[in-house]
Amino acid sequence: MTEKRLSRRRAIGIAGAGVAGVGIAGVTGAALRGAFDPPLSAGASPSDAVDFHGEHQAGITTEVPDRLHFVAFDVVTKDRARLVELLQDWTAAAARMTAGQDAGVIGAVNGSPEAPPDDTGEALSLPPSGLTLTVGFGPSLFRDADGRDRFGLAERRPAALADLPRFPGEALRPEISGGDLCVQACANDPQVAVHAIRNLARIGMGVVSVRWSQLGFGRTSSTSRDQATPRNLFGFKDGTANLKIEDTALLREQLWVQPGDGPEWMTGGAYLVTRKIRMIIETWDRTSLGEQEELVGRAKGSGAPLGQHDEFDPINLKATGPDDRPRITETAHVRLAHPDQNNGARLLRRGYNYVDGSDGLGRLDAGLFFIAYQRDPRRQFVPIQTQLARHDGLNEYLRHVSSGLFACPPGVREPGDFWGRALFD
Amino acid sequence: MTEKRLSRRRAIGIAGAGVAGVGIAGVTGAALRGAFDPPLSAGASPSDAVDFHGEHQAGITTEVPDRLHFVAFDVVTKDRARLVELLQDWTAAAARMTAGQDAGVIGAVNGSPEAPPDDTGEALSLPPSGLTLTVGFGPSLFRDADGRDRFGLAERRPAALADLPRFPGEALRPEISGGDLCVQACANDPQVAVHAIRNLARIGMGVVSVRWSQLGFGRTSSTSRDQATPRNLFGFKDGTANLKIEDTALLREQLWVQPGDGPEWMTGGAYLVTRKIRMIIETWDRTSLGEQEELVGRAKGSGAPLGQHDEFDPINLKATGPDDRPRITETAHVRLAHPDQNNGARLLRRGYNYVDGSDGLGRLDAGLFFIAYQRDPRRQFVPIQTQLARHDGLNEYLRHVSSGLFACPPGVREPGDFWGRALFD
Numbered sequence: 108m109t110e111k112r113l114s115r116r117r118a119i120g121i122a123g124a125g126v127a128g129v130g131i132a133g134v135t136g137a138a139l140r141g142a143f144d145p146p147l148s149a150g151a152s153p154s155d156a157v158d159f160h161g162e163h164q165a166g167i168t169t170e171v172p173d174r175l176h177f178v179a180f181d182v183v184t185k186d187r188a189r190l191v192e193l194l195q196d197w198t199a200a201a202a203r204m205t206a207g208q209d210a211g212v213i214g215a216v217n218g219s220p221e222a223p224p225d226d227t228g229e230a231l232s233l234p235p236s237g238l239t240l241t242v243g244f245g246p247s248l249f250r251d252a253d254g255r256d257r258f259g260l261a262e263r264r265p266a267a268l269a270d271l272p273r274f275p276g277e278a279l280r281p282e283i284s285g286g287d288l289c290v291q292a293c294a295n296d297p298q299v300a301v302h303a304i305r306n307l308a309r310i311g312m313g314v315v316s317v318r319w320s321q322l323g324f325g326r327t328s329s330t331s332r333d334q335a336t337p338r339n340l341f342g343f344k345d346g347t348a349n350l351k352i353e354d355t356a357l358l359r360e361q362l363w364v365q366p367g368d369g370p371e372w373m374t375g376g377a378y379l380v381t382r383k384i385r386m387i388i389e390t391w392d393r394t395s396l397g398e399q400e401e402l403v404g405r406a407k408g409s410g411a412p413l414g415q416h417d418e419f420d421p422i423n424l425k426a427t428g429p430d431d432r433p434r435i436t437e438t439a440h441v442r443l444a445h446p447d448q449n450n451g452a453r454l455l456r457r458g459y460n461y462v463d464g465s466d467g468l469g470r471l472d473a474g475l476f477f478i479a480y481q482r483d484p485r486r487q488f489v490p491i492q493t494q495l496a497r498h499d500g501l502n503e504y505l506r507h508v509s510s511g512l513f514a515c516p517p518g519v520r521e522p523g524d525f526w527g528r529a530l531f532d
Numbered sequence: 533m534t535e536k537r538l539s540r541r542r543a544i545g546i547a548g549a550g551v552a553g554v555g556i557a558g559v560t561g562a563a564l565r566g567a568f569d570p571p572l573s574a575g576a577s578p579s580d581a582v583d584f585h586g587e588h589q590a591g592i593t594t595e596v597p598d599r600l601h602f603v604a605f606d607v608v609t610k611d612r613a614r615l616v617e618l619l620q621d622w623t624a625a626a627a628r629m630t631a632g633q634d635a636g637v638i639g640a641v642n643g644s645p646e647a648p649p650d651d652t653g654e655a656l657s658l659p660p661s662g663l664t665l666t667v668g669f670g671p672s673l674f675r676d677a678d679g680r681d682r683f684g685l686a687e688r689r690p691a692a693l694a695d696l697p698r699f700p701g702e703a704l705r706p707e708i709s710g711g712d713l714c715v716q717a718c719a720n721d722p723q724v725a726v727h728a729i730r731n732l733a734r735i736g737m738g739v740v741s742v743r744w745s746q747l748g749f750g751r752t753s754s755t756s757r758d759q760a761t762p763r764n765l766f767g768f769k770d771g772t773a774n775l776k777i778e779d780t781a782l783l784r785e786q787l788w789v790q791p792g793d794g795p796e797w798m799t800g801g802a803y804l805v806t807r808k809i810r811m812i813i814e815t816w817d818r819t820s821l822g823e824q825e826e827l828v829g830r831a832k833g834s835g836a837p838l839g840q841h842d843e844f845d846p847i848n849l850k851a852t853g854p855d856d857r858p859r860i861t862e863t864a865h866v867r868l869a870h871p872d873q874n875n876g877a878r879l880l881r882r883g884y885n886y887v888d889g890s891d892g893l894g895r896l897d898a899g900l901f902f903i904a905y906q907r908d909p910r911r912q913f914v915p916i917q918t919q920l921a922r923h924d925g926l927n928e929y930l931r932h933v934s935s936g937l938f939a940c941p942p943g944v945r946e947p948g949d950f951w952g953r954a955l956f957d
Contacts, residue, residue, distance in 0.1 A: 176887065181894075221820045227813070228767020228832055229750070229885070232760075282892060298750035301887050305765075305896060309817045316894030322747070322887055325654070325723035335657075340730075342653020388652070392734045395646045407653055460654070462601065462726050462747055463888065467707060469606075469741030471730060
């Protein structure tokens with residue numbers, strides 16, 4: 108075991124062995140409090156920890172680690188104060204966990220050795236693993252499906268958080284769509300991402316209830332030019348033309364909510380759209396390479412736009428082939444999604460591949476969990492997806508089965524502040 | 533991108549860019565054949581490839597990598613020759629993929645550029661990642677639920693492959709249990725494990741159909757003393773007392789089928805039992821640390837047996853505490869599963885944690901995908917599980933929802949040989 112793998116607190120291990128011999132009756136509060144104290148910083152290697160505090164939430168432009176656990180919650184209390192308290196508790200736990208610590212200190216909250224541990228334990232001894240936790244507020248938090256303003260937030264709903272229109276061909280399942288709150292956990296180790304979501308759900312017991320949750324692997328986008336472009340389950344490079352952290356001016360223009368865009372509490376935040384896109388991979392796998400490349404508009408191997416040679420060569424929508432047909436057809440995915448076809452609109456994507464077992468019809472239940480951050484979905488995701496839903500040749504191999512829309516507030520600037528404070532002020 | 537990440541063939545990338553410009557009409561067979569040729573060994577770094585050929589199948593005692601994709605298939609043909617051909621094709625593809633190559637060479641099989649690629653592409657440029665592929669034959673392959681001997685194998689069914697009895701409390705879902713064939717894919721990268729299963733399913737189209745499939749992360753056992761013991765979703769170290777590759781004599785006695793045990797075709801193989809064990813983690817998380825430790829029989833932090841100090845200290849079932857009660861209670865998991873309580877029976881476990889989203893009732897659908905290899909389930913898994921199902925205090929927090937039983941034949945000794953050849957000879 109390397110020193111790096113010791114960064115989560117080890118005290119529980121040592122003290123745990125010490126108290127084990129006396130059995131349940133002999134466990135003392137003092138021993139347990141000691142066991143669950145925060146680790147000495149000397150023992151921690153923060154090298155793969157991502158800063159939790161900052162102007163923006165981590166997990167948006169942060170380099171995309173390979174594993175995802177995304178969860179949407181319903182708020183089950185009607186008590187605004189309890190919701191605020193939860194956001195405070197979550198923020199404290201998120202700051203701890205992203206630093207490679209446990210979710211909570213047992214003695215501090217429960218005060219009794221007979222109480223359940225304040226951390227579930229499965230990430231003990233695992234390093235921070237690049238964990239980021241990003242929170243978002245769904246439209247139903249502001250006004251629910253029955254039109255109720257449960258938390259006195261209806262007037263603070265941003266216009267940009269407008270319900271998405273119905274797109275042609277989508278087959279959304281309501282039970283895995285929407286949600287009052289969401290948390291996106293990204294990490295290099297799925298055990299660390301799952302641990303974080305599970306502990307937030309545990310802390311939220313009685314206040315929130317898990318509505319749906321999705322695991323992902325094999326990120327399908329890069330948010331930095333330092334990251335190689337990964338492949339989706341169509342076998343193609345995905346995210347070549349993504350907004351990247353190096354695009355400073357574009358990030359201001361396309362990603363971060365600016366002063367004057369809407370309610371001030373969202374300034375520095377971003378809007379998140381999630382779409383679970385089932386891929387009919389068995390049909391795709393019977394399609395010829397040439398047709399696959401024509402549908403996408405890129406070469407499968409290199410990722411180069413058709414008519415070009417390198418992955419990052421610009422897409423030339425006007426180029427024609429020897430037969431005078433456009434090299435990138437009218438229904439090619441890269442043409443329809445291109446900023447030139449969408450008033451310059453772009454997205455910061457950080458989606459993941461998923462496999463959820465099989466579908467009972469002899470096929471793998473697999474596809475893309477699409478995640479896109481943006482400044483205003485009305486000018487970005489909605490027009491782009493409208494184009495794609497109408498014309499994309501890939502639609503034959505796709506089905507949108509889940510949809511989510513969330514307002515992700517700006518970052519937590521310092522300890523003591525909490526997720527979404529300005530919304531509740 | 534490091535050299536190690538280039539070990540899968542890159543030719544598709546280079547040639548792909550070259551042919552992209554001419555569009556689908558201009559793609560030539562020669563260009564594609566070139567594009568999909570096997571990589572030069574000079575470009576490959578086999579450092580994290582596991583040998584496919586050998587006396588035993590890889591993926592049993594092989595050190596456990598962190599990710600799993602397990603699939604069970606139904607055979608949908610009645611044609612024995614097609615089944616044999618599939619096993620031959622699968623073996624060839626498995627040998628390629630575990631070496632970090634693609635599943636197949638496009639020109640060689642299909643012979644036409646308008647044919648679908650013989651590899652789906654999503655693992656291009658990824659290293660072998662410790663991939664192992666392990667095949668097994670279910671009882672229904674020998675005689676199906678309607679009593680039919682579809683492939684003339686009924687007389688070759690080993691007595692040890694006896695249907696598992698019904699255990700108290702289990703809530704098995706038939707649609708995610710059983711199967712004629714199984715393949716276990718373990719790898720350090722889930723994209724590599726998923727790619728392998730997806731391509732075997734693709735190759736098997738028309739011969740087999742996916743019955744169920746399970747992803748796992750965070751292995752819950754070690755098979756080598758070099759590996760640290762990981763934690764399950766109860767937060768406890770799991771697999772401390774597992775059979776390990778260093779236990780040479782025990783592996784002969786407890787794991788590998790020996791000459792004379794049954795039909796000769798299984799000599800050198802092992803029997804596999806899978807159980808998907810849902811954990812009711814929300815209830816568990818409300819249980820006190822002391823009670824959790826009493827139910828398991830180990831300290832949560834260190835993993836030490838209660839009454840001992842270190843994880844690997846022997847379990848003393850006779851020790852009593854100051855109150856004269858047994859330190860490890862009569863219903864503690866480690867007591868009931870202990871070899872001394874089960875005629876010396878042991879298992880080689882290599883299970884994984886899973887999260888399958890949520891259950892529609894506000895809870896994560898999470899638990900343990902239990903995988904155990906053994907010489908004879910009638911003397912090993914069945915008596916141990918009978919004890920556990922009757923008495924284990926953990927049962928309150930567990931539910932067995934899927935079960936699988938498979939005869940895993942010996943290894944493929946050399947190229948040209950194939951999985952299960954001796955069964956069909």
